[in-house]
Amino acid sequence: MGRVQVSNKEEFPEMENSDFSDTQLIRHFRGVLVAVTTGDRENYDELVGYLHPSKKKLNPDEVALLVTTLKALSGTVAYIDPVHHESLLFAVSRISMWNFGTDVMDALLELIISLAASNGKYIDWCLEMLVKHFVPPFYLADSLKQENGIDKKNKVLSRVHSALKEIADLVPLAPLRLSPIVVQKMPSLFSNESEIVMYVENMLRLACGAIGEIVGSTMLPAVVDRMLELDVEIGWDGILLEDVKGIFEMELEEITEFADEDENFDMPPSELLNRKNLQGNVVVEKLDSLMVLTFLHLESCESSGRVALVFDILLTSFQRTVLNAYKSKFTQFVMFYACALDPEGCGVKFATALANMFVCDVNPPITRMSAVGYLASYMSRAKFLSAALVTSLLQSLVDWCHTYCKSHDFDMNPRAHQVFYSGCQAIMYTLCFRMRSLMDVPRLKLQLLNMSMEAIWKHKLCPLKVCLPTVVVEFLRQAKAAQLFMASESFLFNDMLESDLSKAFGGMDRLDMFFPFDPCLLKKSESYIRPHFVRWSNVRTTYDDDENDELSDCGSEVSDDDFVERNARDMIDDDMMVSVEHLDFNPDLNKMSITPKKSLKYGVETPLDRCVRMPARIRPSTSPESL
Known part of the structure; x- marks a missing residue:
């Protein structure tokens, strides 16, 4: 991270004309977090403000400040308390990688992974943060149809799945906690087609990914159950x-x-x-798209020699619901x-x-x-x-x-x-x-x-x-x-x-x-x-x-x-x-x-x-x- 200079004096007076090293910045944030527990919130509220940009489109200096703050917080995760620092966690949860470039994406993921590894009580929060990124905010859905939309989608989702894999390596029980979260957050029958299709894409990507052996038995049956719900609506x-x-x-x-x-x-x-x-019929079109996704997933499993294993999961699901x-x-x-x-x-x-x-x-x-x-x-x-x-x-x-x-x-x-x-x-x-x-x-x-x-x-x-x-x-x-x-x-x-x-x-x-x-x-x-x-x-x-x-x-x-x-x-x-x-x-x-x-x-x-x-x-x- 090196040394960081902050030039936005009006919005961030605490850090005006400051030139911090990484170590100094981390030490400063630790002190701010600890002070909250004694009732001193002045610097803490200012810190939370760094994570709540006042405008949607940030200039380069504001982006640099956001990246610096996220990176510094990654070094202070041991001092973050869910009771005293609830507003800080809420501010972090509002940041969407879909709104930023790769610098902010990587800094946010570094913080999420550090939190997940620091304390078991943050596992669910961190996993929910990542699952939230399976689909973009609704106001950005149309932008994915533009020329650079696919590139943005690949950048976000590749990082999300890499982060899930890293957390699973650091916290072996994380995949077991992940499965119910993914199923619970699945878009409803009444969600628009692009949202539910993209979410299911990520579910099937999990099923055939690095942690697929653990979560695969949950992902595919959940997809089939959602298709069945759509089916009976027709x-x-x-x-x-x-x-x-x-x-x-x-x-x-x-x-x-x-x-x-x-x-x-x-x-x-x-x-x-x-x-x-x-x-x-919008329900028919959703079902049709989800079935094609599932067919492609099965073809991928067949190519990798996993179709027999996946079929056993499908057969159990079929007997239970279909x-x-x-x-x-x-x-x-x-x-x-x-x-x-x-x-x-x-x-x-x-x-x-x-x-x-x-x-x-x-x-x-x-x-x-x-x-x-x-x-x-x-x-x-x-x-x-x-x-x-x-x-x-x-x-x-x-x-x-x-x-x-x-x-x-x-x-x-x-x-x-x-x-x-x-x-x-x-x-x-x-x-x-x-x-x-x-x-x-x-x-x-x-x-x-x-x-x-x-x-x-x-x-x-x-x-x-x-x-x-x-x-x-x-x-x-x-x-x-x-x-x-x-x-x-x-x-x-x-x-x-x-x-x-x-x-x-x-x-x-x-x-x-x-x-x-x-x-x-x-x-x-x-x-x-x-x-x-x-x-x-x-x-x-x-x-x-x-x-x-x-x-x-x-x-x-x-x-x-x-x-x-x-x-x-x-x-x-x-x-x-x-x-x-x-x-x-x-x-x-x-x-x-x-x-x-x-x-x-x-x-x-x-x-x-x-x-x-x-x-x-x-x-x-x-x-x-x-x-």
């Missing part, structure tokens, strides 16, 4: 539901007006309109993307965890139903899951449902068997997407044919009459084309049609279930999900004839990299066959996006053809208890 009013008439008859020319230049035109008309309806949040629409795609980055590790672990939650009798019914709904949607939509894994999981679901049937040999009561019906619906929903690819592989076809499905569908519990009709009809249509059932086909089809259609699709007893990995409607987030996601419009069904297959091979129906275009045999390896005989399972279902193409195989449209036109999105149940 109403279904702007999203097209199954009872919207005529929407599927729109011509392509009418659809394109809603699409951006880079839009993916294989989206169903309803999805394009749904996305259009969500545009301009799983049973029946109004969640998009947050769950964080799990989907993490699995896509590591299919053989995280991808399999997620499916296995969902299966275990379903079969575990200790779990509440709603948890089990939620888990099997997630499992069915995940197996149907995840392009990266092997056919072997899907078949093994289906086998476990069928075995569980078959065992349930054998122990409940009496007439159906939908409300008493919700978990069972959820499992049945999960089987059918998955096969709507996967049946063709599984039947094309001899080994898997044999395994599928040997499953005890027919006994389940013909049981007195009558799952075909209770499960969601759009799922049941599509499943039976594909099962008939694939000759999945060796006997009593007519019973399965005719009985279902006569009873279900006459009862208005099951009435109040139907399972209006939730399939959480329906297409993501968030524009920025969807671009990350798209390469790993299976759309119904690209699924090759068992009733597609050779002419349709040829169209698909030409690219008019299915993109070249879609999972249904890949030879299913390429997805099978003897070593990849997964045995999940002893898994426990979990269900919950509520929405779906399947709109099967009109079959050319059957020629004339039948009642069955008419009822299998599945809407782009089925209305989610607003209350699982309605089941």
Whole structure:
């Protein structure tokens, strides 16, 4: 620091014409601080005044005085008392690095670090000071959009995170104190987008930084919880539901007006309109931005070999909050993307965890139903899951449902068997997407044919009459084309049609279930999900004839990299066959996006053809208890 000259005589008379060395200045400030304890506040109040500049824009001399005062205080931290020097600490807390250059930034951080290391009672105060700098004061937010804004942001935040690391080195317990402070200071749902996005950037930076091993288990779940809060704030009013008439008859020319230049035109008309309806919704835009930040964080973890560790944290968070949040629409795609980055590790672990939650009798019914709904949607939509894994999981679901049937040999009561019906619906929903690819592989076809499905569908519990009709009809249509059932086909089809259609699709007893990995409607987030996601419009069904297959091979129906275009045999390896005989399972279902193409195989449209036109999105149940 050298010798310091002070020339502002009017504002700082105590130090006018003074020429102090570092040691002399520190000694002088110590005396001032000690004098306060005896009632002498004259010099102390003047010292506090140095930290309370009278104007926002300081001249070079005033900046130099502020830097000198902060540096001198760093040498007197042992004499600072929270009771006698409260006004001094308050004055320091009002200084924002965002308002100054690097000299003031460094001097302020030196004082904060010295205080944190001097006495444990200042730890929380110092950490809060640093966390406060995660975002700029509101009146400076617009300035960050200017040319030098990014440079200012980098200078401030790099120093903040370095200071947090230094305090953690000096005070090993500091990171444990930091986590609750960061979560508590997190901007609310109603904060503007730039504020909450910048804050979350810093949270994720902490999670993957030097102290990430300690604070990481708190940061990512807190981010997910905030996204979930935003998610449930988004109403279904702007999203097209199954009872919207005529929407599927729109011509392509009418659809394109809603699409951006880079839009993916294989989206169903309803999805394009749904996305259009969500545009301009500030809550949607906040959620979309936070999800992209989280996706980038996961990519960083995958690059550094930490994705498995982070996934375990995510899975715990998912089970605690997202799983049973029946109004969640998009947050769950964080799990989907993490699995896509590591299919053989995280991808399999997620499916296995969902299966275990379903079969575990200790779990509440709603948890089990939620888990099997997630499992069915995940197996149907995840392009990266092997056919072997899907078949093994289906086998476990069928075995569980078959065992349930054998122990409940009496007439159906939908409300008493919700978990069972959820499992049945999960089987059918998955096969709507996967049946063709599984039947094309001899080994898997044999395994599928040997499953005890027919006994389940013909049981007195009558799952075909209770499960969601759009799922049941599509499943039976594909099962008939694939000759999945060796006997009593007519019973399965005719009985279902006569009873279900006459009862208005099951009435109040139907399972209006939730399939959480329906297409993501968030524009920025969807671009990350798209390469790993299976759309119904690209699924090759068992009733597609050779002419349709040829169209698909030409690219008019299915993109070249879609999972249904890949030879299913390429997805099978003897070593990849997964045995999940002893898994426990979990269900919950509520929405779906399947709109099967009109079959050319059957020629004339039948009642069955008419009822299998599945809407782009089925209305989610607003209350699982309605089941």
